[in-house]
Amino acid sequence: MPGLFDIHIDEIPQAGLDRSSDLPEGWLASHLGSAYRSTGKPETIRAHVRREGNNVLVTATLKGEVRFECSRCADAGIRSLDLAVKALFVPQDATHIHLEDMDMSADGLEGMFEYTGRTFSIEPPLAEAVVFAFEDYPLCTEDCAGLCPTCGRNLNSETCECGTPGKDSPFAALGKLKNTLARK
Ligand SMILES: [Zn+2]
Ligand SMILES: [Zn+2]
Numbered sequence: 001m002p003g004l005f006d007i008h009i010d011e012i013p014q015a016g017l018d019r020s021s022d023l024p025e026g027w028l029a030s031h032l033g034s035a036y037r038s039t040g041k042p043e044t045i046r047a048h049v050r051r052e053g054n055n056v057l058v059t060a061t062l063k064g065e066v067r068f069e070c071s072r073c074a075d076a077g078i079r080s081l082d083l084a085v086k087a088l089f090v091p092q093d094a095t096h097i098h099l100e101d102m103d104m105s106a107d108g109l110e111g112m113f114e115y116t117g118r119t120f121s122i123e124p125p126l127a128e129a130v131v132f133a134f135e136d137y138p139l140c141t142e143d144c145a146g147l148c149p150t151c152g153r154n155l156n157s158e159t160c161e162c163g164t165p166g167k168d169s170p171f172a173a174l175g176k177l178k179n180t181l182a183r184k
Contacts, residue, residue, distance in 0.1 A: 005123035007049055009056060009115075016050040028064045028081060031130040035138055036066045039078065049122065056089040056115070058122045062130065071137040072146035073154050083133055087125030092116045 004021055011017075023045050026038035043064030050057045062083045070077060092114040113125055145155035150162035 003121070004045070005121045005126070006119060007056065007122055008119045009051060009054070010118055012049055012051040012056065016048055019045070019047045019049070021045055023062070023064065028062070028130055029066045031127045032066060032134055033131070033136050035071065035136060036068050036079075036134070039065050039067050041065055043081075045126070047122065054091045054094065058085070058087045058089065058125065060085045060122075060126060062126060066134075068138045070140035070144055072139055072144045073156055074147070075140045075144075075154070075156070077138065077140050079134060079138070081130070081133055083129055085126055085129040087122070088112045089115045089120065089122070 004019070004024070007017070021044065023043040025040075025043075028043050029036045029038040041064065043062070045060055045062050047058060047060035050059075062085065063081060065078055065080045067076060067078050069075070086109050088109060088111075090112060094114075111125060111128070140156075147153065148155055148160050148162050151160050153160045
């Protein structure tokens with residue numbers, strides 16, 4: 001049985017091929033990087049595949065959501081993904097490609113991919129687009145204050161005295177020592 005991403009070029013009808021489906025579970029998170037996790041909710045793809053000669057144009061929309069931990073404060077966050085991808089597949093031995101024949105502009109074109117044989121996977125440009133959809137080190141908010149490196153308090157919602165010498169800080173201890181020495 002051919003997989004979700006597999007295309008047989010001779011089986012693309014004149015009007016094109018539509019494929020709407022759930023993505024494999026966790027597919028989005030697996031391409032986004034280690035900061036992201038699947039929420040377990042359905043992730044979907046709607047793809048249209050069109051053939052002109054031996055060129056194949058894939059336009060697809062990927063949707064879903066992922067969760068992440070803020071890389072400064074470790075708070076949990078959710079990102080929704082709604083990604084449009086457009087990629088052109090050309091035969092590996094193609095000598096020239098007429099984009100104008102494809103009735104398409106380079107607008108939003110993810111890139112050009114080569115295929116060999118009659119069957120190939122449209123997954124690479126989709127996965128590539130997802131990789132670049134979000135940053136590697138996500139933040140809950142752009143100006144997240146992070147955690148205090150000394151006491152670990154979340155500085156978005158709490159304050160601490162670590163920045164200024166408080167009674168429990170090493171500086172306070174030094175101060176006490178100084179006072180003791182001075183008295184002797
Ligand atoms: Zn944060
Ligand atoms: Zn602190």
